[in-house]
Amino acid sequence: MSMNSLITPRRKLLRAGFSVGTLGLLGGCNLTDNDPVQTVLKAMSRWNDRVAAAIFDPNKLAPEFSEAEAAHPFRYNAWYGPELAPKLSASDYKLSIAGLAENKKPWTVEDLTAMPQVTQITRHVCVEGWSDIGKWTGTPLREFLKRIGADTTAKYVGFECADGYYEGLDMPTAMHPQTLMAFKLAGQTIPTQHGYPFKLRVPTKLGFKNPKFITTIFVTNQEPRGFWTDRGYNWFSGT
Amino acid sequence: MSSELEVQQHALPVRLSHWLMAFAMIIMIGSGWRIYDSVPIFPFTFPYAITIGGDVGIALARNNDPGVAGAIAWHFAGMWLLLISYLVFVGWGLVTGHFRRDFFPVGPRSFIADFIAAATFKLAHKLGEYNAVQKVAYLVALSAVALMLISGIAIWKPVQTYPLEVLFGGFQGARLVHFLGMSVIVGFMVIHVSLVVLVPKTLVAMILGRATAKPHAEKV
Numbered sequence: 136m137s138m139n140s141l142i143t144p145r146r147k148l149l150r151a152g153f154s155v156g157t158l159g160l161l162g163g164c165n166l167t168d169n170d171p172v173q174t175v176l177k178a179m180s181r182w183n184d185r186v187a188a189a190i191f192d193p194n195k196l197a198p199e200f201s202e203a204e205a206a207h208p209f210r211y212n213a214w215y216g217p218e219l220a221p222k223l224s225a226s227d228y229k230l231s232i233a234g235l236a237e238n239k240k241p242w243t244v245e246d247l248t249a250m251p252q253v254t255q256i257t258r259h260v261c262v263e264g265w266s267d268i269g270k271w272t273g274t275p276l277r278e279f280l281k282r283i284g285a286d287t288t289a290k291y292v293g294f295e296c297a298d299g300y301y302e303g304l305d306m307p308t309a310m311h312p313q314t315l316m317a318f319k320l321a322g323q324t325i326p327t328q329h330g331y332p333f334k335l336r337v338p339t340k341l342g343f344k345n346p347k348f349i350t351t352i353f354v355t356n357q358e359p360r361g362f363w364t365d366r367g368y369n370w371f372s373g374t
Numbered sequence: 375m376s377s378e379l380e381v382q383q384h385a386l387p388v389r390l391s392h393w394l395m396a397f398a399m400i401i402m403i404g405s406g407w408r409i410y411d412s413v414p415i416f417p418f419t420f421p422y423a424i425t426i427g428g429d430v431g432i433a434l435a436r437n438n439d440p441g442v443a444g445a446i447a448w449h450f451a452g453m454w455l456l457l458i459s460y461l462v463f464v465g466w467g468l469v470t471g472h473f474r475r476d477f478f479p480v481g482p483r484s485f486i487a488d489f490i491a492a493a494t495f496k497l498a499h500k501l502g503e504y505n506a507v508q509k510v511a512y513l514v515a516l517s518a519v520a521l522m523l524i525s526g527i528a529i530w531k532p533v534q535t536y537p538l539e540v541l542f543g544g545f546q547g548a549r550l551v552h553f554l555g556m557s558v559i560v561g562f563m564v565i566h567v568s569l570v571v572l573v574p575k576t577l578v579a580m581i582l583g584r585a586t587a588k589p590h591a592e593k594v
Contacts, residue, residue: 176444179451190534197533214438258545260532263442264413266545339533367433367443369450374533 184371197338217328221297234353237284250274257338272319293359297348303359382502382579394459401452408445515562
């Protein structure tokens, strides 16, 4: 979500537009925020999550693109500027494992990058409408889940991140062959603002379901919260 | 020229689906404009006052979100209403022969003749009978809704329905088509409502199911 682009002048503009809006069209009565309407919208949102989960084909691969189509630089996106991205270092970084997994030993960057890696050129689609193609290199999450002895009959995999972000995936998406722990972007170690030491690359989901700077991975049967889901977006958000 | 009364009739399923479609389209357009505003295609945005999706000020303050989450919730709720009402409207029109009888025949020659007549204010409006310009307008609007549904699916699920977006020239192409389809529908709605204002009996027919007029009582 391109919240960073909205923080300053645009935000003032939006606020101005908002005040005109309430005074003008709705005459002070806010038609769209009352409770029964919100209840219906929330129910519809959950229904849409179920439809999206039913449409999701765990065997269907997201399209791959040519190297020439990749964006350079790949678009940065968060609710804060790139200079505020958490700077994790290989010397003290540890990835914790929690929940329904047998082996909860923390992983260092060295442990992580020793796993076999693949390269994919896939497209990131943002819920707001922009899209960027990137070349990602990393280890399929399902390989990692196997190594930590995760109970893959559980329903979800959750993620906690160094910037306070949190996300979760349904198990079929977590096990999708293109769901990668991406250690490299465009052939280089993934830069800080894109999630060093890794970003979870999920080409079958909208961009906000691709968490960065992950510090804990947990396996669970309880639906993990999502940062933007808590702010009104669809939980499933499959593409 | 007949001296009998002109009659316009609309069956209940037509009226019901017409109004539900109109309601759904307003939701889709208003919420769509706000979604568009977050990443505009062209160098302009829609004023937030005319978009749908809840209180922008509260969404910004609480979530640092310009009300797009709310707009998407409206858009993805409205799409089901639009889909269902559109299928009822088109299904009824096809099965009962209403479309065949009232929208056809239509050809370029009659369209041009009626268009010139309408542009010079010489086209008589006969209640219950569509001229060629009207027929084309309805066919274009109904096709535009179909295009919106198809391009909308391509944008909603670009991986699961990948070949669809290829048809539109990619994901951004599908967004562009979705925008252009919206423009056609908005254009249609403006003309449609303006003409209803000029011939109010058509509104009576679309609400009550039947309206009558003395022959050539009204001109458009």
